Amino acid sequence: MEDVLLDVKELKTHFKTEKGVVKAVDGISFQVRRGEILGIVGESGCGKSITSQSILRLVGYKRNELVSGQVLFEGEDLLTKKEKNMLAIRGSKIGLIAQDPMTSLNPVYTVGNQIAEVPMIHEKASKKSAWQTAIAMLKKVGIPSAEDRADQYPHQFSGGMRQRGVIGMALAGNPSLLIADEPTTALDVTIQAQVLDLMLKLRDETNAGIIMITHDLGVVAEICDKVAVMYAGKIVEQAPVEELFANPKHPYTKGLLKSLPKLGDKERLQPVEGQPPNLNDLHEGCRFADRCPFVFDKCHTEHPPLFSTDSNHRTACYLYDEEAE
Amino acid sequence: MQTKTKELVRVEGLKKHFKLSGGGLRKEPEQVVKAVDDLNFSVYEGETLGIVGESGCGKSTMGRLLLRLLEPTEGNIYFENRDITTFSKQELREKRREFQMIFQDPYASLNPRMTVKEIIEEPLRTYKEKQAERSKRVQTLLDAVGIPESYKNRYPHEFSGGQRQRIGIARSLALNPKFIVADEPVAALDVSIQAQVLNLMKDLQDEFGFTYLFIAHDLSVVNYISDRIGVMYLGKMVELADSDKLYNNPVHPYTQALLSAIPVPDPTRKKERVMLTGELPSPVNPPSGCRFHTRCPLAQDICKQVEPEWIEVEENHFAACHVVKERLS
Amino acid sequence: MIDFWKRFKQNHMAVIGFVIILIILLTAIFAKWLTPYDPYEMDPVNRLQSPNGEFWFGTDQFGRDIFSRIVYGARISLQVGIIAVGFSFIVGTIMGLIAGYSGGWVDNLISRITDVLFSFPDILLALVIMAILGSSLNNLMLAIGIVYVPIFARIARGTVLNIKDSLYIEAARSMGVRPITILWRHILPNAMAPLIVQITLSFAFAILAEAALSFLGLGVSPDTPSWGIMLSEAKDWMELSWWTAIFPGIAITLAVFSFNIMGDGLRDALDPRLRNEKS
Numbered sequence: 001m002e003d004v005l006l007d008v009k010e011l012k013t014h015f016k017t018e019k020g021v022v023k024a025v026d027g028i029s030f031q032v033r034r035g036e037i038l039g040i041v042g043e044s045g046c047g048k049s050i051t052s053q054s055i056l057r058l059v060g061y062k063r064n065e066l067v068s069g070q071v072l073f074e075g076e077d078l079l080t081k082k083e084k085n086m087l088a089i090r091g092s093k094i095g096l097i098a099q100d101p102m103t104s105l106n107p108v109y110t111v112g113n114q115i116a117e118v119p120m121i122h123e124k125a126s127k128k129s130a131w132q133t134a135i136a137m138l139k140k141v142g143i144p145s146a147e148d149r150a151d152q153y154p155h156q157f158s159g160g161m162r163q164r165g166v167i168g169m170a171l172a173g174n175p176s177l178l179i180a181d182e183p184t185t186a187l188d189v190t191i192q193a194q195v196l197d198l199m200l201k202l203r204d205e206t207n208a209g210i211i212m213i214t215h216d217l218g219v220v221a222e223i224c225d226k227v228a229v230m231y232a233g234k235i236v237e238q239a240p241v242e243e244l245f246a247n248p249k250h251p252y253t254k255g256l257l258k259s260l261p262k263l264g265d266k267e268r269l270q271p272v273e274g275q276p277p278n279l280n281d282l283h284e285g286c287r288f289a290d291r292c293p294f295v296f297d298k299c300h301t302e303h304p305p306l307f308s309t310d311s312n313h314r315t316a317c318y319l320y321d322e323e324a325e
Numbered sequence: 326m327q328t329k330t331k332e333l334v335r336v337e338g339l340k341k342h343f344k345l346s347g348g349g350l351r352k353e354p355e356q357v358v359k360a361v362d363d364l365n366f367s368v369y370e371g372e373t374l375g376i377v378g379e380s381g382c383g384k385s386t387m388g389r390l391l392l393r394l395l396e397p398t399e400g401n402i403y404f405e406n407r408d409i410t411t412f413s414k415q416e417l418r419e420k421r422r423e424f425q426m427i428f429q430d431p432y433a434s435l436n437p438r439m440t441v442k443e444i445i446e447e448p449l450r451t452y453k454e455k456q457a458e459r460s461k462r463v464q465t466l467l468d469a470v471g472i473p474e475s476y477k478n479r480y481p482h483e484f485s486g487g488q489r490q491r492i493g494i495a496r497s498l499a500l501n502p503k504f505i506v507a508d509e510p511v512a513a514l515d516v517s518i519q520a521q522v523l524n525l526m527k528d529l530q531d532e533f534g535f536t537y538l539f540i541a542h543d544l545s546v547v548n549y550i551s552d553r554i555g556v557m558y559l560g561k562m563v564e565l566a567d568s569d570k571l572y573n574n575p576v577h578p579y580t581q582a583l584l585s586a587i588p589v590p591d592p593t594r595k596k597e598r599v600m601l602t603g604e605l606p607s608p609v610n611p612p613s614g615c616r617f618h619t620r621c622p623l624a625q626d627i628c629k630q631v632e633p634e635w636i637e638v639e640e641n642h643f644a645a646c647h648v649v650k651e652r653l654s
Numbered sequence: 655m656i657d658f659w660k661r662f663k664q665n666h667m668a669v670i671g672f673v674i675i676l677i678i679l680l681t682a683i684f685a686k687w688l689t690p691y692d693p694y695e696m697d698p699v700n701r702l703q704s705p706n707g708e709f710w711f712g713t714d715q716f717g718r719d720i721f722s723r724i725v726y727g728a729r730i731s732l733q734v735g736i737i738a739v740g741f742s743f744i745v746g747t748i749m750g751l752i753a754g755y756s757g758g759w760v761d762n763l764i765s766r767i768t769d770v771l772f773s774f775p776d777i778l779l780a781l782v783i784m785a786i787l788g789s790s791l792n793n794l795m796l797a798i799g800i801v802y803v804p805i806f807a808r809i810a811r812g813t814v815l816n817i818k819d820s821l822y823i824e825a826a827r828s829m830g831v832r833p834i835t836i837l838w839r840h841i842l843p844n845a846m847a848p849l850i851v852q853i854t855l856s857f858a859f860a861i862l863a864e865a866a867l868s869f870l871g872l873g874v875s876p877d878t879p880s881w882g883i884m885l886s887e888a889k890d891w892m893e894l895s896w897w898t899a900i901f902p903g904i905a906i907t908l909a910v911f912s913f914n915i916m917g918d919g920l921r922d923a924l925d926p927r928l929r930n931e932k933s
Contacts, residue, residue: 043515043516043517043518044515158604158605159604160604160605161604188379188380188542188605189379189542189543189544189583189586189587190379190582190583190586190601190605190620191379191604191605192586192588193585193586193588193598193600193601194600194601196588197598197600215515215516216588217516217590218587218588218589218590219588220590221588221589221590221591221592222588222589222592241592242592242593245590245591245592245593246593255517256516256517257590258520259516259517259519259520260516260520260545260590261520261523261545261546261548261549261550262545262549262589262590263544263545263548263572263584263587263589264548264569264572264573265549266548266549268524268527269520269523269524269549270520271517271518271519271520271521271524272517272520273521275485275487275488275518392828394824394827394828417830418830418832419830421828421829421830422829422830425828425829426825426828428821428824428825429821430821433820433821433822434821434822434824434825435822435825436822436826436840436843436844437822437844438843438844439839447826447829447831447839448829448830448831451829451830451831451832451835452830493825496825496829500829
């Protein structure tokens, strides 16, 4: 499988706290190919953002942060790399697009300067050529009169343009993997549509792999090729996007889809009842067991592995354990 | 609910302009934010009127004006045919028990140092209900919003976001109000919890006959809960219609763009997008004429100069757009 | 509350401060039973005795037992601290709450008054007030109280400005809760943390100020057993008899030091940024 870009195996990120170990990410595995958009979807606290931080090794430095497993990026395990080597990878081979464009841009430098910094650090580019790259990037992400705009400060940009700027910055290092952590959550819907459109266009142009972290199933349906649904630190279901929406298997995924108001449809919503579990106080069994309408005894004692229901559709739920029948 | 029943609230020519004073010693020209600019509409008894729009459209300001939490710059607000903008402080305080608000952020809208019981009791205490009466009411309210009564002595931080919003809802129901303004009540909540709260609001409405003004940025949420929907853009209402009609037959180009921009959780539906170019203009010195003309795919010369009138396109379906008007005549 | 204790206990210095304050407090309360001699009684025969088994901290120039005077001195110090700081806390907080909540010209007026008071050095201001009022224990407490009013006013005003725009205040307004009730039930409890910290810190200043003013002869009458007066009287004798100055000095230092470290500990324990409200 030549084109597998990122191969995450049994990634675990645990935090030791006074109240016990918080299992924020607990043994998840997934792959991203070149030119593919993987959506990681889940509600707040499900571990989706910690997953992206773990891949980039932004957690795992403090003594109470324990990261284990494997993150194979272009065949090399990022988790065993030295920090010096990680510095060279972050921002060049792997680009990050964060949720809040205001905090990911430094207010005291011009947008052009911040983008130009990327090739200057990673490729030792000259100031002049780096500036050219910056302008090219701004053009690429659709900022009008990029030459003038490059000289402006972040506060002179509107929200949507700032996020374009951040995307431009992430692209400046010519990354083969982009991690976008809720890139459109802070934006208005008409602007969100523009940004999503831009990301699709960029994927086609650069053939980069993209991990799209979001809570919005609508966004997933719009741009992702395949989806991993996370719940309380685990991936509960993984499938190509059409398959997941047409044929959801896991009770949580089903509940999530039924919780979503659909335009032009006033049928009563059927929400998942109850609250997500506390991550520092988990029992051995399936983490969704307490809210699951189909729960049975085994669910409380052992966490289900991912069962394949189709060649590329996998679900962590005993309802799909064929051997048990 | 679609038929016109009794009018509960009527808004006429409502405006709210905020002055931004020029900074410091240098006399800069004074700037005016026209947060809400000339709104006219009615809310009928027992219905849910949804208000939708992007940031800066003035929807939250409008909600606060209706409850006179902000003083309008101009215009009248009639509540049961009495103009509350003329009320004295004392009259207003008496009237407040009839209109209440549900806030967006369930973390910030509950006093962190008060227990759930104290929070829900507060409106009752304000209107001098007896202690025994209050306790009974708290119990009923907790029951109505699905919070176990045994939790009543806990503090807000011991609850999840969804539970807190339930507590906020219980508080706003305490006085049995007629009119409830809900300002983005589910925006801070996860989808599964959001659905619980939306259903709760619907059930409470069925049971007690409240009238809601439901403000949100998410059109699918508004569409789900509302009988009628008003769409706002930069301080103006651009379209108002029954929610089905607005979804199936939007006439204003902004409504059309908004509808098509919403990501639909159905990957098989690859739709034609009305992609808006450009950014949302600032409400400080908004564009002349029709405020949407800078982004409108149908904009003509007249749109840049003349503000479009608010016209009834068909029965109970209003819009403000030159192009639509032209098409009609 | 439990959380608060947990965090406070982790700060060992603060706990030490708290324990010392407790000891001083108990000393002041049970002074009568702790002292071997009457602190006012002169004994010309035993003048300027160095510390020994009979007089633990020695005696002063009139033969009064220094240990007994220090024990009784705790009463004066705490009395000054409690009353003066109590005055500035109540007056200052009310001023600050009103200024912050009402805004406009009221805020301007109160803020300018506090600015004027702030522009004088503490002790100088207290001196001026004492000079006007005349020297007595009551006036001393009043003077110190007035000096610290602006600190409380400013802290209270700042916190109110922070809290007043919170959604829960707006929620209360939307329900028709009266402004005075909003101030009392919503704003004050949420503004208490920084004020409590300031109380402990001001307590230390108050003790110091009392000592300083008494040292300058503007405080209580000279025979009163106050740590400041003892130090003041000792200045003529300390070259010969070090103990007359050292023990009141240690008492002042210890009291001020413990209030300060306890204040620091309280501040850390009450700091909302360390509290996991949203967990």
